[in-house]
Every structure is written in structure tokens, then in C-alpha cells.
Amino acid sequence: MKWETVIGLEVHTQLATKSKIFSGSSTAFGAAPNTQASAVDIALPGVLxxxxxxxxxCAIKFGLAIGATLNRINIFDRKNYFYPDLPKGYQISQLARPIVEGGALRIQVGDSERTINLTRAHMEEDAGKSLHEDFHGMTGIDLNRAGTPLLEIVSEPEMRSSAEAVAYARALHTLVTWIGICDGNMQEGSFRVDANVSVRPVGQAEFGTRREIKNLNSFRFLQQAIDYEVRWQIETLEDGGRIEQATVLFDPDTGETRMMRSKEDAHDYRYFPDPDLLPVKLDEDWIEAVRAALPELPAAMQARFQADYSVSAYDAGVLTGSRALADYFEAAAKACGQGKLAANWVMGELSATLNKAELDITQSPVSAVQLGALVARIHDGTLSGKLAKQVFEGLWEGAGEVDAIIEARGLRQMSDAGELEKIIDDVLAANPKSVEEFRAGKEKAFNALIGQVMRASKGTANPAQVNDLLKARLQ
Amino acid sequence: MSLSPDDVKRIARLARIEIDDVQAQATQGQLNTIFDLIATMQAVDTSGIAPMAHAQEVTQRLRADIVTETDRHAAFQAVAPAVENDLYLVPKVIE
Structure with a gap:
């Protein structure tokens, strides 16, 4: 039987505010335990x-960025459950009337593009952390994270493969960091993904029973967890078993998912409107002010890069992978006026060198303006691609500006035809065997001669020019 | 609907409230009055009326996003039953 995978994602993004959602405590990561937990956060009696x-x-920005409906009146509810890192015994969340409903996100999988619709996004508070290391058989509780603002972003079950789920999660990650509502740090838990996964026979209209994989904190784990879960569900069904609705955890060490709780002991959260909080009103002036302050969004910038700099859709997608990268590319392209060539250098040599040094684009030792100057020297024929790589190394080492490095290291491409012809004559005289072989029809011999000329010119000859002159001389 | 004396005792036990028979009887009467009130309200025809988000026509006040709280964990933890390494200790919970 052919099976179809159905995936919907719920993503918890920590909002990049200075203070907590319902108190004036700091949200800074990494403080000593409980030093950022106020009376409100630890739920002392009588606090509001x-x-x-x-x-x-932040939530308004997100709603505008995905073209969603912003509920002008939205309401906070209490979600009741017991856990020691939730000191009130309920989480303040939004159920019936979230701040954001609908909206959509474009994703790119390989060469094809798709739109994934969103169901909703709502504000809620994060819980604290339980440390299960042994404290004489007890559990340690750190409430620093309690009350950190979250935006839970829920997609429709519209993804059909782990690759699409990862592409959606990445696009969402790009967007929330782009508009500055989340720092996107997955190791620190700022962007956590839950995946609802089910399978059904191809052609069947109803969804299969889903299982929810909780708390995936990397794109790789997201992919691995879904792939494992899909295989497991299909095998279970093909062996005549049935899928029970359940919550599962992914173990990165084994690459497997395992059941955390079944539907029978699923929570009854007894949601009701929080009497401590009044309905939240968004007025039009506020929404318009937020809209006016939004940066150009990745999708718009991607289209503009294709139009303004003649880069492919794929390249534009890569270049708008983060705002920092997009800004870098645009500054470099403007500095040289050669978009396509600048794009090749940003995505090629620069990215590779940054990767090797484990640096991100904001830490690049080569500035966008310097890279633009380098590209300009390639375009005007001063540098061949090979020489440009040597200049790039100089820039990376901080040896100065592009033109200074070219001069100091003698990397200028030879433009004097007379000088080049002399080198060619010398090479031909010194390699009569290769010349003979070429005349006998061996193409390889020609390449060997080009190599000799390039070597004799210490790499400064223009390879295209060498090719032309050599051909002319040998005919 | 109305509550039996056993219902009242069970609710009291769930709420960890100690209650004797006399109190249970009095409480039963009070609770049943509340149920009567609810029954009266439910008799009103509310079809066609949009539910209200809140009993009053007021909206939430917002505070500016600034840090105003200082570290008071020493004071809070002075009244906690068990503390170690600045963590609150609770009976082990395994999920």
C-alpha cells in the first residue's frame, strides 16, 4: 500500500522582550537560578x-508579516495542569480568541515552492525548568524562565514530508529572527518545535490518527524524528496494528521516538478566561505604526534580488536566509554593481571560508564593501578568479584593502599582450614534445601548454587570453 | 441539580478541607442556593446574543517592556520548605 504523510507543526518562539510577559523580571538567559523570578513569577498569593x-x-509584527487576521479583541485563558515548574497551577495562554488567526508562509523545497497556511498564533507564558539530577531523591526547580513570553505558532496539517516540515520550520525561523521578535537560539530553547505526525493511504480523505513529537530543538532532529515516526506508523499499520493518539519524545541518541503519554491520560486542561486579565484591545493606530516600522520581508526581498541583481530564485532564497546575510550581499552588490558575481562570491568562497572558521556572517573578517571591491576588480579584468582567491585570502588575514593587496603581492592580471607573447614563445620553445603531440591531435597537450604559460606568468596571465594567443600561435 | 451530603463531603476531601456533619449540612444548603441561582440564569433565552469577553466593557492596561524587578530570591527562599543551590526542591516528579 502507498502511504501519505501528514504533518502539522506547533512552534514555541520565545519573544525577544527585555522583561517577562506579566511581570517586570528580566528574561536574560543564563542567570543564576531563581534570581529572575519575582513574586508574580513564583505565584505568591495576592499578586496580579x-x-x-x-x-x-511582537505578536502584532508576526501577524502582519504572515498576512494574518489580528483579532482586535483577544483574550487570555487559564490552562490548568499540575507540574512543579508551573507554580500557579495554570498557564496563562489564549484559547478561544488568540491574537493572530490565519496567515501563510512560502516555503521552498528543492526547486519547488509551496504555501503553508497557518491556523493561529497565540501569546502565552513559559514554565520554569525542572532539574531531575539527584537532589537526595528530590527535583530542583528554577523559575527564571517562568513567565517568559512565548508566541505559539500553529500550522495547518499541510506538510507531506519531513523535508517540507524542515523547510517550513526554517522559513519560520528566518522570519521571526528577521522581524526581530525572537533571537532564534535553538540551543537555548528560544525556538522549539512540536510535530503532529500521521499517515494515511494515498487517496484517503480522512486523516490518520496522529502522534505528537514534543520539543525538537534542531532542524536535524526534526527531520530524524519525523522520518522515524513515519516509518514506525507505517510498519505498525502494515503489521495489522493501530495507532493510538499519543505524545512521544524523540531520543537523539537512539534516533527513535518513544511514548510519553497516551490519550487515556491526556490532560483535561479546564480552560476558562483568566479573570485577572481583561480583554486585550489592538487599536488601528498601533497596528499601523507597527506595520510602518516592519523591515522589508524575506519574500519581498527575494523577489527584489531576482529583479535588481539578476540572481536566480534559488540564489535569492539562499541570500535571504537571514537578514544579516541579505544585508551583506546587498552592500557588496551595491559596492561593485555586479549582483550575480557578488552573489557567487558570497555563497561560494565567503560562505565556505566562514563555515570552515565556524563564524557567521556578522563575524566576517572581510567586510561587504571589501568583497564588493574585490568583485569589481574581477569584473574589470584586473583579477582572474584564481588571483581573486589569493586577494580574498589577504583580505581574510587583514592584510589591507583590495588594491593594496594586489600591488603588494603582484597579483595584477597580465594585460600586456607583448609580455604574454614572449612567455608563450619561451614555453613553446621549451616544450617541443607537447607542441608535436597537440599537432598530432592530442587535446591534452594543449592544456599542458596552458598550464606551463600560467606557471611561467606566476598565475597573473589571463587564462582566456592565453587560450586565444596559444591557439593562434599553434595554428 | 442539587448536591447530596456525600457530594459535599467528597468535594471537601478533594479540597483538603476538614468538615464535620453540621458544617457539611450548612454548606450543602449554601451550595444548593448557588445551583438554584445558576438554574435561574440558565432559564433566560440568550440565543442571538454575542457572548461577552468580560463582564465589564473595559480592556487590559499594558505596561512598558522594562525590567523593574530586582533579585529577591533570598527572601522568597527563606520561607521555602527545601532549597539547595538556589533551587526550590520538590518531591521527585517523573513523567
């Missing part, structure tokens, strides 16, 4: 939550 305007603004 006061909503952080910055958190609401």
Missing part, C-alpha cells in the same frame, strides 16, 4: 499579572 506591551507588539 500586568501585560507587557512589548510582547503584544
Amino acid at each position: 499579572p500586568v501585560l507587557n506591551k512589548g510582547a503584544v507588539e
Whole structure:
């Protein structure tokens, strides 16, 4: 039987506010335990939550960026469950009337593009952390994270493979960091993904029973977890078993998913509107001010790069992978006026060298303007691609500006035809055997001669020019 | 609907409230009055009326996104039953 995979994602993004969603505690990561947990965060009796305007603004930005409906009146509810890192005994969340509904995100998988629709995005508070290392048989609780603002972003079950799920998660990650509402740090838990996965026979209209994989904190784990889960579900069904609705955890060490709780002990959260919080009103002036302050979005910039710099859709997609990368490329392209060539250098030599040094684009020792100057020297014929790589190495080492490095290291491409012809004459005289072989029809001999000329010119000859002159001389 | 004396005792036990028979009887009467009130309200025809988000026509006040709290964990932890390495200790919970 042929099976179809159905995936929907729920992503918890920590909002990049300075203070918590309902208290004035700091949200900075990595502080000593419980030093950023106020009376509100630890739920002392008699305290009241006061909503952080910055958190609401982040949610508005997101809603605008995905073309969603912003609920002008939205409401906070209590989601009741017991766990020691949730000191109130309920999480303040939004159920019936979330701030954001609908919207869509474009994703790219290989060469094809798709639109994934979103169901909703709602504001809620994060819980604290439980440390299960042994404290004399007890559990340690750190409430620093309790009350950190989250935006939970829920997609429709529209993805049909782990590759699409990863592409969606990446596009979402790019967007939330692009508009500055989340720092996107997955190791620190700022962007956590839950995947709802089911399978059904191809052609069947109803969805199969889904299992939810919790808390995936890397794109690689997301892919591995879904692939394992899909295989497991198909094998189970083909062996005559049935899938029970359940929550599962992914173990990165074994690459397997295992059941955390079944539907029978699923929570009844007893949601109800939080009487401590009034309905939140978004007025039009505020929404318009937020809209006006939004940066150019990745999809728009991708289209503009294709139009303005003649780069392919794929390249434009790569270049808009982050705002920092897009800004870098655009500055380099403007500095040299050669978009396509600048794109090749940003995605080729620069990215490879950054990767090798484990640096990101913001830490590049070569500035965008310097790279632009380098590309300009390739375009005007001063440098061949090979010489340009040597100049790039100089820039990387901090040896100065492009023209200074060219001069100091004698890397200028030879433009004097007379000088080049003399070198060619010398090479031909010194290699009579290759000349003979070429005349006898051996193409390889010609390449050997080009290599000799390039070597004799210490790499400064223009390879195309060598090719032309050599051909002319041998005919 | 109305509550039996056993219902009242069970709710009290779930809420960890100690209650004797006399109190249970009084509480039963009070709770049943509340159920009567709910029954009265449910008799009103509300079809065609949009539910309200809140009992009053007011909206949430917002605070500016600034850090105003200082570290007071020493004071909070002074009244906690068990603390180690600045962590609150609780009976082990395994999921």
C-alpha cells in the first residue's frame, strides 16, 4: 500500500522582550537560578499579572508579516495542569480568541515552492525548568524562565514530508529572527518545535490518527524524528496494528521516538478566561505604526534580488536566509554593481571560508564593501578568479584593502599582450614534445601548454587570453 | 441539580478541607442556593446574543517592556520548605 504523510507543526518562539510577559523580571538567559523570578513569577498569593506591551507588539509584527487576521479583541485563558515548574497551577495562554488567526508562509523545497497556511498564533507564558539530577531523591526547580513570553505558532496539517516540515520550520525561523521578535537560539530553547505526525493511504480523505513529537530543538532532529515516526506508523499499520493518539519524545541518541503519554491520560486542561486579565484591545493606530516600522520581508526581498541583481530564485532564497546575510550581499552588490558575481562570491568562497572558521556572517573578517571591491576588480579584468582567491585570502588575514593587496603581492592580471607573447614563445620553445603531440591531435597537450604559460606568468596571465594567443600561435 | 451530603463531603476531601456533619449540612444548603441561582440564569433565552469577553466593557492596561524587578530570591527562599543551590526542591516528579 502507498502511504501519505501528514504533518502539522506547533512552534514555541520565545519573544525577544527585555522583561517577562506579566511581570517586570528580566528574561536574560543564563542567570543564576531563581534570581529572575519575582513574586508574580513564583505565584505568591495576592499578586496580579500586568501585560507587557512589548510582547503584544511582537505578536502584532508576526501577524502582519504572515498576512494574518489580528483579532482586535483577544483574550487570555487559564490552562490548568499540575507540574512543579508551573507554580500557579495554570498557564496563562489564549484559547478561544488568540491574537493572530490565519496567515501563510512560502516555503521552498528543492526547486519547488509551496504555501503553508497557518491556523493561529497565540501569546502565552513559559514554565520554569525542572532539574531531575539527584537532589537526595528530590527535583530542583528554577523559575527564571517562568513567565517568559512565548508566541505559539500553529500550522495547518499541510506538510507531506519531513523535508517540507524542515523547510517550513526554517522559513519560520528566518522570519521571526528577521522581524526581530525572537533571537532564534535553538540551543537555548528560544525556538522549539512540536510535530503532529500521521499517515494515511494515498487517496484517503480522512486523516490518520496522529502522534505528537514534543520539543525538537534542531532542524536535524526534526527531520530524524519525523522520518522515524513515519516509518514506525507505517510498519505498525502494515503489521495489522493501530495507532493510538499519543505524545512521544524523540531520543537523539537512539534516533527513535518513544511514548510519553497516551490519550487515556491526556490532560483535561479546564480552560476558562483568566479573570485577572481583561480583554486585550489592538487599536488601528498601533497596528499601523507597527506595520510602518516592519523591515522589508524575506519574500519581498527575494523577489527584489531576482529583479535588481539578476540572481536566480534559488540564489535569492539562499541570500535571504537571514537578514544579516541579505544585508551583506546587498552592500557588496551595491559596492561593485555586479549582483550575480557578488552573489557567487558570497555563497561560494565567503560562505565556505566562514563555515570552515565556524563564524557567521556578522563575524566576517572581510567586510561587504571589501568583497564588493574585490568583485569589481574581477569584473574589470584586473583579477582572474584564481588571483581573486589569493586577494580574498589577504583580505581574510587583514592584510589591507583590495588594491593594496594586489600591488603588494603582484597579483595584477597580465594585460600586456607583448609580455604574454614572449612567455608563450619561451614555453613553446621549451616544450617541443607537447607542441608535436597537440599537432598530432592530442587535446591534452594543449592544456599542458596552458598550464606551463600560467606557471611561467606566476598565475597573473589571463587564462582566456592565453587560450586565444596559444591557439593562434599553434595554428 | 442539587448536591447530596456525600457530594459535599467528597468535594471537601478533594479540597483538603476538614468538615464535620453540621458544617457539611450548612454548606450543602449554601451550595444548593448557588445551583438554584445558576438554574435561574440558565432559564433566560440568550440565543442571538454575542457572548461577552468580560463582564465589564473595559480592556487590559499594558505596561512598558522594562525590567523593574530586582533579585529577591533570598527572601522568597527563606520561607521555602527545601532549597539547595538556589533551587526550590520538590518531591521527585517523573513523567
